[in-house]
Amino acid sequence: MKVQVRSGEMTDSELPDWLIPPPEGFHAEDLDHLPGLPAHTELIDGSLVLVGPQExxxxxxxxxxxxxxxxxxxxxxxxxxxxxxxxxxxxxxxxxxxxxxxxxxxxxxxxxxxxxxxxxxxxxxxxxxxxxxxxxxxxxxxxxxxxxxxxxxxxxxxxxxxxxxxxxxxxxxxxxxxxxxxxxxxxxxxxxxxxxxxxxx
Missing domain, CATH: 3.90.1570.10 (tt1808, chain A)
Incomplete structure (x- = not known):
């Protein structure tokens, strides 16, 4: 899997560990323990939602x-x-x-x-x-x-x-x-x- 980022592409091995969900998805309490999680990250339907810049x-x-x-x-x-x-x-x-x-x-x-x-x-x-x-x-x-x-x-x-x-x-x-x-x-x-x-x- 490749992920598009502004500076180019990242492969699976380059992705931060917290970005890869467990098979059953993330749980609510995981947001308190994932290292390096960006501020204001949400959890919806077991998936992390990263929030963009505010207008x-x-x-x-x-x-x-x-x-x-x-x-x-x-x-x-x-x-x-x-x-x-x-x-x-x-x-x-x-x-x-x-x-x-x-x-x-x-x-x-x-x-x-x-x-x-x-x-x-x-x-x-x-x-x-x-x-x-x-x-x-x-x-x-x-x-x-x-x-x-x-x-x-x-x-x-x-x-x-x-x-x-x-x-x-x-x-x-x-x-x-x-x-x-x-x-x-x-x-x-x-x-x-x-x-x-x-x-x-």
């Missing part, structure tokens, strides 16, 4: 969402960004932002959260991860029972936030609103985020 919109959107959520988050909840969540034995994606129960933070050395502690998962769509952000990851979050999900996209250079709630019967998300300019909602708690602030960051 400016993505970075600014994360800052805006994090600061906006922190303004009104209740005392028993916490806001975190770019931390992985264990959804199952072979599922450990990394949402861009999560809101979770404070009880789910089990100390400063924690490297991943549990799905049952997450109240809201947010994905900001990137060109290299469109399929995962729009399809597979929301499916996994819903199947794991995370009650709220936001999908953030750019529309003509401006943010658009699609808000979803979990249908407990079908274990699938249902769109409850699309927001441009401002996100003002009351679930999972009172949230008011001026999306136009992104132009002033």
């Amino acid at each position: 400016d919109f993505h970075t600014l959107m994360l800052y805006l969402l994090e600061s906006g959520l922190r303004r009104t988050v209740p005392a028993d909840l916490r806001v975190r960004r770019e931390m992985s969540v264990v959804l199952g034995p072979r599922q450990r994606p990394e949402p861009d932002v999560v809101v979770l129960h404070a009880r789910g933070i089990r100390g400063p050395g924690v490297t991943a959260y549990r799905a049952e502690d997450v109240v809201l998962a947010i994905e900001v769509v990137s060109p290299e991860s469109e399929e995962r952000d729009r399809k597979r990851k929301p499916q996994l979050y819903a199947e794991a029972g995370i009650p709220h999900f936001w999908l953030v996209e750019t529309c003509e250079g401006h943010p658009s936030v699609n808000v979803y709630e979990l249908d407990a019967t079908t274990r699938a998300y249902v769109l409850s609103g699309s927001h441009q300019g401002r996100v003002r909602i009351t679930v999972p708690f009172d949230i008011d985020i001026d999306l136009t602030e992104i132009d002033r960051l």
Whole structure:
């Protein structure tokens, strides 16, 4: 097998050991033990997903969402960004932002959260991860029972936030609103985020 890289080609013998999966695929806990694993590597369906460079919109959107959520988050909840969540034995994606129960933070050395502690998962769509952000990851979050999900996209250079709630019967998300300019909602708690602030960051 040969792998294309920017500087040419690599053969199997030149690949780092952590890049070659075991026959059954990787498990969630493997991400804590693979040496040399790049930051923000995700595990989806037992396969490692290496994340590409972020665009400016993505970075600014994360800052805006994090600061906006922190303004009104209740005392028993916490806001975190770019931390992985264990959804199952072979599922450990990394949402861009999560809101979770404070009880789910089990100390400063924690490297991943549990799905049952997450109240809201947010994905900001990137060109290299469109399929995962729009399809597979929301499916996994819903199947794991995370009650709220936001999908953030750019529309003509401006943010658009699609808000979803979990249908407990079908274990699938249902769109409850699309927001441009401002996100003002009351679930999972009172949230008011001026999306136009992104132009002033």
